[in-house]
Amino acid sequence: MTSTSLLLVACGGNNGSGGNSANAVDYYSDLADDGPIVEEISENMEEKIDLSINFTGYSDGQAYQTAASQSLGKEDSPGIFKWWSGYRLNTLASTGEIADLTDEWEDYYIDAGINPELAEAFTVDGKIYGAPLSVLYNVVFYNKNVFDEYNLSPPETFDDFLDIAETLKNEGVIPLAVKNDGWASFVWLQFFLGAYDPDLYTDLVEGNVSYEDDQVVEALTVWQSMIEAGYFGEPVKSENQTRQFAMGDAAMAYEPPIFIKGLEDDYDMEANEDYGMFVIPSMDGDTEPVIFYEASPLVISEASSQKDDAKKVLRELETKDSFEIYAKESKAAFVEGVETGNEISDEINEIANSDDYILKLRYYEATPSNIVDTATENLWEFFYNPSENSLKKALANIQKVADEEDF
Amino acid sequence: MEIVKSKPSSKLSMKRKIEKITPYLYLVPAVILVVIFCIYSDFFSLIVSFTEWDGLNEMQFIGFQNYIQMFQDPNFLLSSINTLIWVFGTLLIPVFIALLFAIAITHVKTQSFFKIVFYLPNALSQTIAGIILTTILSTYGLPHLLGVMGFESLAKDWLTVPYINTLIMVVSSGWQGIGLNLILFIVGLNQIPKEPIEAAIMEGAKGIRLYTKVVLPLLKPIMLIVLLMSLVNSFKSFDTIWVMTNGGPFRTSETLAVTMYKEAFVNNQLGYGSAIAMLLSVTVLIISWFLLRDTFKGEE
Amino acid sequence: MKTYTENSRKTITILLSFFCFLWFLPFLYVVINGVKTRKEYNLGEFWDLPKGISILENYEYINDRIDFMMGFMNSLLYGAIATTLAILFASLAAYAISALKIKGKMFWFMLIYSGTIFPFQMYIIPIFRMYSNVDLYDSKIGLLAVYTALCIPFCLFVLRNYFYSIPKELVESAKMDGASDFKIYVSIFMKMAKAPIAACFLFQFTWVWNDLLFGLTLSKSAEARPIMSSLSLLNGASGTNDVPSALLAAILASIPTFFIFLVLNKSFNYGFPTTSK
Numbered sequence: 001m002t003s004t005s006l007l008l009v010a011c012g013g014n015n016g017s018g019g020n021s022a023n024a025v026d027y028y029s030d031l032a033d034d035g036p037i038v039e040e041i042s043e044n045m046e047e048k049i050d051l052s053i054n055f056t057g058y059s060d061g062q063a064y065q066t067a068a069s070q071s072l073g074k075e076d077s078p079g080i081f082k083w084w085s086g087y088r089l090n091t092l093a094s095t096g097e098i099a100d101l102t103d104e105w106e107d108y109y110i111d112a113g114i115n116p117e118l119a120e121a122f123t124v125d126g127k128i129y130g131a132p133l134s135v136l137y138n139v140v141f142y143n144k145n146v147f148d149e150y151n152l153s154p155p156e157t158f159d160d161f162l163d164i165a166e167t168l169k170n171e172g173v174i175p176l177a178v179k180n181d182g183w184a185s186f187v188w189l190q191f192f193l194g195a196y197d198p199d200l201y202t203d204l205v206e207g208n209v210s211y212e213d214d215q216v217v218e219a220l221t222v223w224q225s226m227i228e229a230g231y232f233g234e235p236v237k238s239e240n241q242t243r244q245f246a247m248g249d250a251a252m253a254y255e256p257p258i259f260i261k262g263l264e265d266d267y268d269m270e271a272n273e274d275y276g277m278f279v280i281p282s283m284d285g286d287t288e289p290v291i292f293y294e295a296s297p298l299v300i301s302e303a304s305s306q307k308d309d310a311k312k313v314l315r316e317l318e319t320k321d322s323f324e325i326y327a328k329e330s331k332a333a334f335v336e337g338v339e340t341g342n343e344i345s346d347e348i349n350e351i352a353n354s355d356d357y358i359l360k361l362r363y364y365e366a367t368p369s370n371i372v373d374t375a376t377e378n379l380w381e382f383f384y385n386p387s388e389n390s391l392k393k394a395l396a397n398i399q400k401v402a403d404e405e406d407f
Numbered sequence: 408m409e410i411v412k413s414k415p416s417s418k419l420s421m422k423r424k425i426e427k428i429t430p431y432l433y434l435v436p437a438v439i440l441v442v443i444f445c446i447y448s449d450f451f452s453l454i455v456s457f458t459e460w461d462g463l464n465e466m467q468f469i470g471f472q473n474y475i476q477m478f479q480d481p482n483f484l485l486s487s488i489n490t491l492i493w494v495f496g497t498l499l500i501p502v503f504i505a506l507l508f509a510i511a512i513t514h515v516k517t518q519s520f521f522k523i524v525f526y527l528p529n530a531l532s533q534t535i536a537g538i539i540l541t542t543i544l545s546t547y548g549l550p551h552l553l554g555v556m557g558f559e560s561l562a563k564d565w566l567t568v569p570y571i572n573t574l575i576m577v578v579s580s581g582w583q584g585i586g587l588n589l590i591l592f593i594v595g596l597n598q599i600p601k602e603p604i605e606a607a608i609m610e611g612a613k614g615i616r617l618y619t620k621v622v623l624p625l626l627k628p629i630m631l632i633v634l635l636m637s638l639v640n641s642f643k644s645f646d647t648i649w650v651m652t653n654g655g656p657f658r659t660s661e662t663l664a665v666t667m668y669k670e671a672f673v674n675n676q677l678g679y680g681s682a683i684a685m686l687l688s689v690t691v692l693i694i695s696w697f698l699l700r701d702t703f704k705g706e707e
Numbered sequence: 708m709k710t711y712t713e714n715s716r717k718t719i720t721i722l723l724s725f726f727c728f729l730w731f732l733p734f735l736y737v738v739i740n741g742v743k744t745r746k747e748y749n750l751g752e753f754w755d756l757p758k759g760i761s762i763l764e765n766y767e768y769i770n771d772r773i774d775f776m777m778g779f780m781n782s783l784l785y786g787a788i789a790t791t792l793a794i795l796f797a798s799l800a801a802y803a804i805s806a807l808k809i810k811g812k813m814f815w816f817m818l819i820y821s822g823t824i825f826p827f828q829m830y831i832i833p834i835f836r837m838y839s840n841v842d843l844y845d846s847k848i849g850l851l852a853v854y855t856a857l858c859i860p861f862c863l864f865v866l867r868n869y870f871y872s873i874p875k876e877l878v879e880s881a882k883m884d885g886a887s888d889f890k891i892y893v894s895i896f897m898k899m900a901k902a903p904i905a906a907c908f909l910f911q912f913t914w915v916w917n918d919l920l921f922g923l924t925l926s927k928s929a930e931a932r933p934i935m936s937s938l939s940l941l942n943g944a945s946g947t948n949d950v951p952s953a954l955l956a957a958i959l960a961s962i963p964t965f966f967i968f969l970v971l972n973k974s975f976n977y978g979f980p981t982t983s984k
Binding site: 062065069072094180181182234236237243244369373377380384 | 462
């Protein structure tokens, strides 16, 4: 009888990955699309420091998390892997399985032109654990053809914004497209809190202010009245949101710059010709407008045998040259002076690095994940049935979870 | 196996022992593989279900906390109801309608043509079928066509309408999953011996009565396979939902398997996810046991 | 059956044809849109007829991003070997449970059968941990072993259900002729079970072929990656999507499962459990 266990032992070590050769560093990521970019960077790097990157992309977030989290702490774990910032990084850092990169920042990254303020998103208990892979600034994109057709221009004040929405709605165009991803409701929470009072947002995500606070309710009542006025589209799939925007069925979308890639690749739209962008003005008109950003770090596995090589590789990744390769492909940049080859995206990078805007870490990473999970579901429920009561109910539910959380 | 406990004995009883043991050897490969992969994993989940664990940090033992939380969680209640809808929906379309189709197909001449068409969606994976149907049912698919035709009120993304979307998905998964059962039923119907049916017809049995009284009882062995297979899979319904609505909007279309997955892998509450998995498995195990019990009577 | 006249047969055919049409509609959508170019699909409506056949361009796009053939061959290997092994092991166990003298038949049955009950999603972490300890992560053998193990319970269920309907007298008379247990297994049980074995093969091959969960978690390189996990790499970054290529890939990837159905379809006509107990 064939004993399978024998079979298993006999053919066990036969796995095809060549990642353990002396000069290749493994790099795991859930952004499978990054493969060609990393390869290009790796080729340039090999000439310089005789190290290469062995990229493994996962197409499924959950499969990726399992692979990454379950291989940590082992000697054969990948040297570099992509993670999430904020509270998701805190959980990871608390295991002690990822390397402290504070010195690397001071000795290398900052000199290479990386904005030191970004380190904040990757700092846990005073130590920096991540090197920025991407920073995406969320702005409002608008379809220029639609705006031109109805003689509209980007708003100077929040009231302008409301007027634009009203005009579009009356013309039968969806003013703001909404995508229905399970997590995507929080972007509107930050959108309105940011426009209402950036400090209030910070107090809220840090747990200093209750979700049931009058000001929070007031800020979100603006959202409620806008939903009730019909300024938001029905939530649709992400691809369909792009389509609504591209076809002119919807006029505006609140998105990070990678939104551009879909517009160009799938719909042949041209920057400044077919679409533009603006940052939502603050409601009081005095405060500087807020740009929310999401930041993805690369981290290094402490136990990995590749740890030292991985640090060297990261130093090469955290340079303007590498980011330029990345920016050209992803159509998003965050380092000053790095160009994407797209005017709108470059403009976003430029204004985000200027002093005229306040930068805030987006809600998803800025507050504990338990609260985020509850908030996204409850805000969706509110969005589908907007009313004074449903808003109060949603906020009360979120606060219930927030009460039990350590910030 | 109890082989080791043998006393020192004569050659004859050794031979008898070997004779007694050999039948068990037939079980060995299957049991080993199932124990290594399935039972081990079940056991792992059982332990995790008594802990709080995010998959990264150390597990914290918390006793029955996860199970208590489950019964206080409104999402769990809704998921349970949705799961039951899926179970009934599966009994209705991929089982009952499949049986009707099968009976109808045995009455026409172009059997193989119909078989092939109804089986087609089954060749697709649930995920692929889900993706295809999602594009058809979402904003720029059928609803858009209906909108252009003047039915403005129907021109919305159907899969984002709470509660309705569960029904749509049940039907979608019926579209995809009917083929296998249909084939099994047709095989069963074609195999039924002619004599008892002819005898029944002689006695005047007709139409529906003929089927409920004579044909269906003869179909019982196949029925058992179809029924159990469909039940087990419907309790575990996941892929279609994950692709088509992700359980949303606001968790209204989640089944227990989706809730389990979301808690375990999206919210990183592996303990809670495992507790839901345990409950789901025990339920299915009990149902299976009841359905299978009869076939083991007199076997021992 | 004779109670049905020509007329009612016609009505049934018409009704069935209507449902057939409904069942086929989504495929019509796939075929029409799978041959469009990306921009043609995005900028037009889904009911517009394609302006040309862009299969080659779309296939090129697929091959630029994933190793379609490698995934295809891997899955063929997994499907064929894992299913065959599972049927072999399951039939041995089913034979023991239905025809041999063993104690606790229902216990053994339920033990193996229980492997199909637990939601497979929860197997990911334990199996991943086990595999990274014994170096089976991202290997063909590793995936083969998982697929084999997970196919066994269902095959056991179907085969036992068939085996216990085989008349006991057949076994007794073979024993009288001096046939060993194993000979009876080969020459009576397996020989008679062609139809259920074909059914098991069809179902389990289709399952292995269509599996996404284990392929995604237990493989990372193109060498071990099965077809469905490869296809999932076609999903672009947020908001971008080449729908026609994805549709084409979906159709190409579904050919084997459909082909196996066509091949095995005939063997279903030989003996299946017909006696009820």
